[in-house]
Amino acid sequence: MNALPTLGAVAGLGGFVTVVGAVTYYFTPKFWEVGYMPEQPSTGFNHRIHAGTLGIDCRYCHSNVEDSKISNVPTVSVCYGCHQENHVSSEYVSDDKVAFIREAYETNSSIEWVNVHVLPDYVQFPHHVHVNAGVSCYSCHGQIMGMPVVYQAEPLSMKWCLDCHRNAEENLVPPDKVTDLAWVQQDWFDKNPSDRNHEGLTPEQLVQSLHRDPPEHCAACHY
Ligand code: HEC
Ligand code: HEC
Ligand code: HEC
Ligand code: HEC
Ligand code: HEC
Numbered sequence: 001m002n003a004l005p006t007l008g009a010v011a012g013l014g015g016f017v018t019v020v021g022a023v024t025y026y027f028t029p030k031f032w033e034v035g036y037m038p039e040q041p042s043t044g045f046n047h048r049i050h051a052g053t054l055g056i057d058c059r060y061c062h063s064n065v066e067d068s069k070i071s072n073v074p075t076v077s078v079c080y081g082c083h084q085e086n087h088v089s090s091e092y093v094s095d096d097k098v099a100f101i102r103e104a105y106e107t108n109s110s111i112e113w114v115n116v117h118v119l120p121d122y123v124q125f126p127h128h129v130h131v132n133a134g135v136s137c138y139s140c141h142g143q144i145m146g147m148p149v150v151y152q153a154e155p156l157s158m159k160w161c162l163d164c165h166r167n168a169e170e171n172l173v174p175p176d177k178v179t180d181l182a183w184v185q186q187d188w189f190d191k192n193p194s195d196r197n198h199e200g201l202t203p204e205q206l207v208q209s210l211h212r213d214p215p216e217h218c219a220a221c222h223y
């Protein structure tokens with residue numbers, strides 16, 4: 001009888017290790033790595049052209065980023081808005097390159113984009129809270145404006161989340177610069193890595209714009 005608590009503790013520990021082991025094994029798929037770049041449908045769609053050269057704001061296509069826990073990729077009608085006949089001159093893009101958009105729109109079908117960034121189901125990640133707090137897309141997705149095909153630029157691991165939560169002030173930009181990835185990269189990180197005083201906003205003022213301190217307790221991110 002006296003051995004029971006010890007046995008129980010050992011069994012409990014064993015159980016915990018098994019659960020953590022199983023979770024680590026099953027919920028950390030191979031693609032959970034920096035550089036993960038799944039093959040997309042062969043449409044020729046390109047962020048470097050749309051977000052880079054043309055400078056279309058991220059929110060024109062990713063219209064949920066400020067309002068929803070989950071971000072979104074655009075529907076066909078967003079593409080069609082520009083790529084319907086006689087809108088963008090065929091001098092810039094030939095009709096055959098965007099025929100798939102008109103066909104999808106007319107047949108009411110969607111384009112099956114493959115998801116690049118995926119968190120395990122047991123993690124809760126409110127996307128909009130971050131965007132509204134002044135964390136740039138760049139901090140979590142890398143230099144999308146230069147990517148012909150999107151890949152995962154950051155590990156998205158628990159350590160990665162917490163590293164930022166503990167040093168949030170270093171990762172905040174003025175709210176109107178959140179989607180301006182050229183500004184963020186050139187002026188904020190490259191040219192002035194130690195200069196945190198942009199547009200008259202000090203780090204302290206940026207931190208004050210936070211709705212609350214980034215959480216570190218388990219239940220904040222795990223249901
Ligand atoms: C705001 C207008 C606009 C929207 C919205 C838009 N495009 Fe474009 N797209 C353009 C313009 C302009 C070009 C030509 C750019 C150039 O090559 O100078 C282009 C070029 C392209 C090309 C040809 C690329 C190449 O290699 O030449 C494809 C394919 C394309 N778009 C697909 C899409 C898809 C898919 C969507 C929706 C997710 C989309 N576009 C949304 C304006 C738009
Ligand atoms: C013209 C529309 C358009 C614009 C502008 C645009 N995107 Fe996208 N984005 C898409 C489409 C379509 C996809 C899905 C296909 C793909 O992954 O390339 C996508 C995918 C993504 C993904 C990967 C999502 C996943 O599956 O995990 C990220 C991250 C992203 N975009 C960020 C950005 C950022 C940041 C900007 C602004 C600098 C931006 N996008 C501008 C249309 C757009
Ligand atoms: C604090 C980090 C962070 C910031 C800032 C951030 N994202 Fe994300 N984003 C993520 C993570 C993590 C995911 C995967 C979420 C999931 O699986 O639940 C994601 C998913 C996405 C997706 C995929 C949506 C889908 O349908 O699967 C798009 C598109 C996207 N982000 C665009 C953006 C844009 C545009 C910005 C800037 C306005 C931005 N993100 C800012 C971390 C971030
Ligand atoms: C680059 C910085 C950064 C990264 C990376 C980041 N966060 Fe955050 N997170 C923040 C900031 C800043 C806040 C505070 C936002 C506020 O409340 O104003 C926050 C707040 C939160 C909140 C609280 C939301 C609320 O309603 O108060 C949760 C939950 C959260 N983050 C989850 C995550 C998870 C999960 C990851 C990793 C997948 C992650 N974060 C990665 C900066 C980051
Ligand atoms: C800021 C958000 C955040 C907080 C706070 C957080 N986690 Fe996590 N946790 C994550 C993310 C994201 C993953 C998924 C990482 C991956 O798949 O690589 C994760 C994964 C895990 C896993 C699975 C094993 C692994 O490492 O892949 C366990 C167990 C875990 N967390 C326990 C905890 C405990 C216990 C706490 C409190 C001490 C905690 N977490 C606090 C975001 C968080």
